[in-house]
């Protein structure tokens with residue numbers, strides 16, 4: 001293992017079909033006033049909302065509601081949530097939904113008592129809240145597998161006016177205090193969102209795996225997660241009601257981005273930066289934006305990190321050369337029905353300069369990109 005790191009993840013997980021029953025016991029650990037954030041209605045249609053409200057009421061909690069958290073939550077909506085949290089003096093937040101609602105809840109929790117421009121401080125400058133700043137505890141009941149938000153500090157927000165989508169990884173104070181993961185809840189997720197989530201998981205693993213040359217325990221764990229995900233994704237696409245597959249996908253999503261497999265890794269994250277920018281301009285599901293530039297990106301990265309791509313081919317796909325490994329990846333993506341081009345998401349050549357202009361560029365895994373390189377990757381992905 002290279003590098004020095006601290007591993008600390010305070011999120012408690014309740015997993016399985018009976019996991020909601022633990023909500024009642026958890027209530028004693030939190031204050032009286034709870035803010036529940038949720039999306040555009042899926043939790044009401046599924047009946048989960050009613051179940052949760054009943055448990056909260058029985059536990060004597062005062063409920064404040066903030067519905068309408070959209071997929072890829074906006075800065076405007078964040079500002080609304082901050083006002084609601086502050087005006088109602090909420091003691092804690094319960095996110096009820098997918099990665100968007102969970103991310104959003106962290107954003108509200110960190111910003112409600114920040115004295116100043118939180119967007120500038122946290123998202124544009126990457127600061128962490130001061131040690132003495134009040135932070136509202138966040139908890140989560142997850143309904144969609146993919147982002148890993150249920151056990152990390154990530155919070156991605158879109159400034160819709162500027163078509164600028166950017167993430168901030170908050171420190172462990174913003175990780176959910178607990179998350180309830182019931183794979184049954186994910187069974188009503190629309191097919192497109194399920195596939196988007198599956199590729200999001202895969203790409204989170206890639207972003208951490210494709211970096212570094214040392215023999216590293218994190219990479220062996222990553223390979224196991226990838227292999228399991230490939231098996232489960234095939235089964236889930238064939239039969240979305242397959243509990244075994246859906247439960248494995250949900251658990252893999254959590255471990256793919258809960259701070260474990262990044263230990264000792266330089267990491268990449270440029271597919272995500274380009275994907276965020278594509279998402280800001282096309283509003284496509286997050287995982288699809290990542291899939292759409294995957295082949296162009298990794299073909300280029302392979303030129304700089306060939307040994308790792310050979311290892312990927314052999315240990316994940318059971319083929320020999322780096323090229324065959326990427327071909328196997330492409331075939332799997334086609335098989336489960338993921339988009340392989342940005343055109344499929346509604347992007348065209350005329351939009352490329354705009355997408356490049358809002359792409360954050362950070363040091364990557366094996367190659368460092370300039371805006372011209374991002375432009376070429378996007379053109380190759382048309």
Ligand code: NZQ
Pocket residue numbers: 038039040041042043046069070071072073097098099100101103143144145146147148149152153154155156157167185186187188189190193196197200257272286287
């Ligand atoms: O709004 P509702 O009605 O809840 O509908 C949602 C939404 O339309 C629906 N859905 C969720 N669970 C459902 C369901 N529909 C039926 N049944 C259910 N059980 O699915 C749609 C998508 O939900 P969303 O939460 O937006 O998806 P996802 O979990 O993929 O989250 C995407 C957001 O997370 C960010 C993305 O950028 C994006 O903003 N990410 C967060 C990360 C993190 N915290 O570390 C990392 C990721 O790379 C990602 O960037």
Ligand code: ZN
Pocket residue numbers: 147200203204272286
């Ligand atoms: Zn992602």
